[in-house]
Amino acid sequence: MTEKDNDYNLIERFNNGDESAFNELARKYQQRIYWHARRMTGNHLDADEIVQEVLLVMYRKIKTFNFRSSLYTWIYTITTTRSINYIKRRSLKQIFSLHDVESDQRSGTDLVTEIENKEEVKRLEKFLQYIPAKQREVFILRAIDGLSYKEIAEITGRSEGGLKSNYFHALRKLTEMMSNE
Amino acid sequence: MNKNEQIRKYLDGELTGEELKNFETEINNSPELKNLVDSYRDTLNQFKKIENVNSEESYFINIVPRFHESMRNKKRLKLKPAFAFSSIALVLTSILLVFILNKDNQVINPVHEISSEELSSYLKSNPQDYYEMQLTESVPQEYDSLFNSIFFNELNIDDNSGKYLVDVTGNEFYNILDEISDEDAESIYSSLISKKIY
Numbered sequence: 353m354t355e356k357d358n359d360y361n362l363i364e365r366f367n368n369g370d371e372s373a374f375n376e377l378a379r380k381y382q383q384r385i386y387w388h389a390r391r392m393t394g395n396h397l398d399a400d401e402i403v404q405e406v407l408l409v410m411y412r413k414i415k416t417f418n419f420r421s422s423l424y425t426w427i428y429t430i431t432t433t434r435s436i437n438y439i440k441r442r443s444l445k446q447i448f449s450l451h452d453v454e455s456d457q458r459s460g461t462d463l464v465t466e467i468e469n470k471e472e473v474k475r476l477e478k479f480l481q482y483i484p485a486k487q488r489e490v491f492i493l494r495a496i497d498g499l500s501y502k503e504i505a506e507i508t509g510r511s512e513g514g515l516k517s518n519y520f521h522a523l524r525k526l527t528e529m530m531s532n533e
Numbered sequence: 534m535n536k537n538e539q540i541r542k543y544l545d546g547e548l549t550g551e552e553l554k555n556f557e558t559e560i561n562n563s564p565e566l567k568n569l570v571d572s573y574r575d576t577l578n579q580f581k582k583i584e585n586v587n588s589e590e591s592y593f594i595n596i597v598p599r600f601h602e603s604m605r606n607k608k609r610l611k612l613k614p615a616f617a618f619s620s621i622a623l624v625l626t627s628i629l630l631v632f633i634l635n636k637d638n639q640v641i642n643p644v645h646e647i648s649s650e651e652l653s654s655y656l657k658s659n660p661q662d663y664y665e666m667q668l669t670e671s672v673p674q675e676y677d678s679l680f681n682s683i684f685f686n687e688l689n690i691d692d693n694s695g696k697y698l699v700d701v702t703g704n705e706f707y708n709i710l711d712e713i714s715d716e717d718a719e720s721i722y723s724s725l726i727s728k729k730i731y
Contacts, residue, residue: 375597382596383588407600463588473583495580520541527576 359423367415374414378407381424384497385431391492392435393442394481396463402434409434421506428499428507432489439485479529487522490515495523536566544573657707 362380365373385406390399409430417426464470480488489508493499494515501512508515542548543556560567713721 378597378600379593382593386593386596403596404600404603407596408604411600411604463592464586469583469586472579473586476580476583491580495577496584498584516538516541516545520537523541523544523573523576524537526580527572530576530579531572 355424356419356422360419363414363417363423374411377410377414377423381427382407384424385427388428388431388492388497389435389438391477391480391496392432392485392488393438394477398435398438398442402431402438405434406430422503425503425506428493428497432507436485436489479526482529483522483525487518487525490518491522491526494519540570540573543570544577 359377362373362377366377382403386399386403389402389406390396393399393402406427410427417423464473480492483491490504493504493507494501499507501515504510504515505512510518539548539556543553548556560570
């Protein structure tokens with residue numbers, strides 16, 4: 353059974369009133385949702401809130417999902433939109449000087465268990481926060497999650513040409529920052 | 534095709550055939566280009582490593598139960614406004630009912646609906662109320678003495694007779710009326726109609 357068929361069966365079961373099917377779907381995608389949100393926002397607490405919001409949207413809207421795209425593309429779209437909303441909110445807080453203290457407190461929670469990875473993740477997440485959100489979004493989806501430009505275009509609603517350009521700008525900026533570290 | 538696009542295509546594996554061969558030759562001949570491409574590749578490799586990091590399982594185990602818990606809380610919160618609204622509606626309805634019931638109790642029949650027997654009976658049983666209302670409440674106090682003096686003057690009676698008249702017209706009027714015989718009443722009536730007041 354392909355991933356798409358499996359998702360289809362779970363959605364069918366959920367639509368017929370089987371709540372456990374939703375739990376299976378949530379467990380299947382929760383890590384992808386969390387890590388995408390975490391890389392986009394750069395901190396655990398925002399990512400945690402986004403996970404809960406995305407699950408809520410899935411729970412309420414999955415009945416309308418029509419399988420024109422894959423389920424994970426749809427979930428990535430929701431996660432990306434929510435993440436960008438959080439980033440915008442944070443930018444506003446920065447403007448009004450509410451963010452500095454809070455961000456330090458918020459980024460404290462760390463789920464990464466291996467100490468070596470923990471430092472590496474923290475370091476790379478920090479670099480990601482220095483590039484514009486649109487470039488960050490493409491870079492994460494392409495370089496870390498390994499999605500194709502076609503899939504990223506579906507998620508973001510942008511042209512593949514524009515995405516390729518954003519991706520390379522992000523790669524160049526990150527490389528420059530890392531070489532000057 | 535510009536150099537950046539060429540590098541991106543190369544790193545994304547989009548260069549094929551002759552294009553790929555030419556670009557690889559160019560990289561080998563240019564240490565600067567080679568360093569640049571290597572640095573991009575190194576960046577990508579570092580980020581690729583964080584795709585799957587070991588993370589705390591307990592956090593992910595609790596995501597779905599926490600989600601259902603928050604859903605339950607949201608449902609509870611949804612009930613609260615409904616409860617508040619129905620409480621307010623209940624209180625308002627109660628106030629309205631009390632008001633309507635009290636209003637029904639306080640309805641005063643219009644004067645024209647009271648029969649002359651009822652009016653007469655009421656005035657007989659409450660003469661004091663009637664006269665006090667007529668003489669003291671409806672007439673402002675400052676005009677009371679002025680009115681009395683004009684009235685006594687017109688009737689050409691002195692103060693003592695006036696006081697008596699007021700007393701008679703007050704509390705004792707009906708008692709005196711009851712004590713007068715039919716002959717006396719006829720006599721008083723005859724003398725009154727024959728007396729020229731003006």
